[in-house]
Amino acid sequence: MGSSLVLFGFFYFGTVKSELNRVDQNITAELKELESLYAEEGPIAVEREVFLRSASGEGLYYFQHLNKFTGNLAQLPISEDSMQVRFGFLRGNERDLYRRVEAIYSIADEEDSGLRDRRMRGILGPLRIGDNTEISGQLLVGRDVEVAMRNAVRVKNTILISAAISLALGLLSGFLVSRRFSSRVEEFNRLATDIRKGHLDRRASRNHSGDELDLLAEHLNDMLDHIDRLMKAMRYAGDSIAHDLRSPLTRLRTRLESAAVDMKDDDPSANVLFAAADDAGELLKTFDSVLRIARLEAGERRELLKELDPKPILDDIAELYEPxxxxxxxxxxxxxEKDHVLAADRGLLSQAVSNLVENAIKYTPHGGEVQLSLEHDKMGRSQIIILDNGPGIPATERQRVKERFVRLDESRTKKGSGLGLALVDAIADLHRAEFILGDGISNAQSKNGLSASIIFPRVRKRRQKEDAQGDDVIQPSAALLD
Amino acid sequence: MRILIVEDDTVAADYVRKGLMEAGHVVDLAADGDLGLEMARAADYDALVLDRMLPKRDGLDLLKVLRDDGDKTPVLILSALGEVDHKVEGLRAGGDDYLAKPYSFTELLARVEAIGRRSDPNAAVTKLTVGELEMDLLARTVRREGQNILLQPREFRLLECLMRNAGRVVTRTMLLEKVWDYHFDPQTNVIDVHISRLRGKIDKEFETPLLHTVRGAGYRLQV
Known part of the structure; x- marks a missing residue:
């Protein structure tokens, strides 16, 4: 935009201004010529010269000597506020004597014998005879600049219109480019979100134009391919380790178990062996949980999510843990509550809720309270909340405890691997649900307690009915029991 | 029972064989899928323990060939792939039960004996009896020594599972799977609590206890 204005400005000065400058130079030269003629040969010579030149038509003249006027201009078209002309060779108040004249004069039109107003430009200067200081006359030399001024207007209009057009085009193309740009950036953002959610197979689409965004897409895709390869290698390594470490651990446990079983029941070392077998089992469980979380985080089981009514699942959990x-x-x-629909996997949902209920039982002291509820949150989403009035988790630690192997109980007196909440977090993530830890039940006896909520995204209502029917088919055992 | 183990990990297979033999079973070993198929066809086994990943012939493939032949031998599938979807795949291919590695031997033993019993012709009974304890599966009633015992629906299923496997060990994991349909291990003693409630109803007021805890393994219902 700016560059085009500069260009137009340059064009304007190059044409119109230079034309006017040329006119000014001619005028100045002629004025000087006639001034010296006046000084050397007197008013008669100038009068004759002005008369001749007036007739030739190119210039405009007004010559006054005493009370005598010659020239093709009828009067001095001059006003008090007209500009002074500054010639380099003049000094002092001499300068004030020259005036620039920009005026409108009338000329008889040759075709319809009316009068036409035309613009002129000239310089009015004083005249002296010989070396006299007394001014005895004045002379205006001018030129018709109507054509040049019209050109100037035309050029100016052209410039303004072009500027407007180029501004409009600039805005339009800017809008289009930025819209295209932002839609492509938006695509990158979507890609990043998808990747973060575990869709490692997504790639940025390319237009192969070779522009910066296309290059960015190429680099992103290369990077994702690389990450994907690394993840696969890691998962493979993880699975291999799982396979390789689980077998000897299992054998260890089996040996301990069978040794313990072989002993007489009253042999005290049997207890030691059973305890050792339990420890091996604990190790295997931890290992299992790590692998499980890794698999969940990779989003492997997302396609297994089905729309279901969470009520029977939560009723089962309640029934399991109530005793x-x-x-x-x-x-x-x-x-x-009834009538909720979630896109969920029954097994994973059960496991997550069961982990949270177990946590509540584990940390809430005797005489405390544990609540399990399913309700709609303010935005109408389904949320499962497990509340207790145990010691709670300080607000600053609530994010950290969702990480693997993080336990608040630094002395590690309670049994546990520090994987429970990490597993819940991974399960929530797989369901695109939010897992939020907050304040629980507060009362006089206890501190804050803990609330653990899993908030599920809304499922489109359209399919609720179908699924409620489908659910009955999935769970015939529930009907048998009633 | 006569049991065939098809497993390429010979160290693991040896332990399993030793344990099963100590429990009074006759055990054969096959180290790859082809050999396993051959042996399963050649002899009449009461149960098959089948590893999923095998050299020469995949475990699921072997199972499919057997089932296509009309062979109904109960099969327990073993796998390092512990996820539920793999389990579903295994059961769909014709397996009777699925056990994920790492498993404890007691778990394996309990499951092999459970599926072995399932092929008994009296598996489809409507009445289960263990000593003086009777369960009517149609009327959904339980009596001991002529006394009616009121059970919650879940307690009924728990007892049913134990009675169907009377005299055999039923592990906590098996109970979670078969009674609650959960395929994860809770960290707490949640099953023990339910068992103790059940015990309170079926054993407490009677002289001889029927429901026994088997240390390091699970529970057994036995006279």
Missing amino acids: ACEDAGLSFSAHI
Whole structure:
């Protein structure tokens, strides 16, 4: 935009201004010529010269000597505020005597004998005879600049119109380019979101134009390919380790178990062997959880999500843990609403909720309270909440405890691998659900307690009915029981 | 029972064989899929323990060939791939049960004996009896020594599972799978709590306990 304005400006000065400058030079030269003629040969010579030149038509003249006027201009078209002309060779108040004249004069039109107004430009200067200081006359030399001025207007209009057009084009193309740009950037953002969610197979689309965004897409894709290869290699390595380490661990446990079984029941070393077998089992479980989380994070099982009613699943969990709560001296209550639909995997959902309920049971002291509920949040999404009035988790630690092997209980007195919440987080992530830790039940006796909620994205209503029917088919055992 | 183990990990297979033989079973070993298929066809086994990943012939492929032949021998599939979808795949291919590595031997033993029993012709009974304890599967009632025992639906299923496997060890994992349909191990003693409630109903007021805890393994219902 700026460059085109500069270009137009340059064009304007190159044509119009230089034309006017040339006119000014001619005028100045002629004025000087006639001035010296006046000084040397007197007013008669100038008068004759002006008369002749007026008739030839190119210039405009007004010559006044005493009370005598000659020239093709009828009067001095001059006003008080007209500009002074500064000639380099003049000094002092001499300068004030020269005036630039830009005026409109009338000329008889040859065709319809009317008068036409035309623009002129000239310089008015004083005249002296010989070396006299007294001014005895004045002379205006001018030129008709109507054509040049019209050109100037035309050029100016052209420039303005071109500027407007180029501005409009610039805005339009800028808009189009930026829209295209932002839509492509938007695509990158979508890609990044998808990748983060575990769709490692997604790639940026390319237009092969070789522009910066296309190059960026190429580099992104290369990078993703590389990451994908690394992930596969890692997963392969993980699986191999799982395979290779699980077998000897399993054998270890089996040996310990069979040695323990072989002993007489009252042999005290049998207990040691069973404890050792349990430890081996614990190791295997931890290993299993690590692999499970890794698989979940890779999003391998996302395609298994089905729309289902979470109520029977949560009822089952409540039924499973209610006695355990009672045994631990906790009061357990469940508030599970009907008519929710989630896109979920039954097994994973059960595992996540079961982990959270177990956590609540594990950390809430005797006499405490554990609640399991399913309800709609303010935005109408389904959320599963597990509440307790145990010690809770400080707000600053709530993000960190979702990481693997992070345990708040630094002394590690409670049994556990530090994988429970990481597993829940991975399961929530696979369901595109949010896993949020917050304040639980607060009352006089306990501190804040903990609330753990899994908030599921909304499922389109259209399919609710079909799925409710499908669910009955999936769970015939529930019907058998009633 | 006569059991065939098809497993390429000979060290693991040896332990399993030793354990099963100690439990009173006759055990044959096959180290690859082709040999396994040949042996399964040649002799009449009561149960097959089949590793999924085998040299020469994949475990699921072997199973498919057997089932296509009309062979109904109960099969327990073993695999390092512990995820539920693999399990579903295995069961769909005609397996009777699925056990993910790493498994404990007691788990394997309990499951092999459970599927071996399933082929009994009396598996489709409507009444189960263990000593003085009777369960009517149609009326959904339980009696011991003529006394009616009221059970919650879940307790009923728990007892049913134990009675169907009477005299055999049923592990906690098996109970979670068969009674609750959960395929993960809870960290807490949640099953023990349910068992103790059941025990309170079927054993507490009677002289001889029927429901026994088997240390390091699970539970057994036995006179």
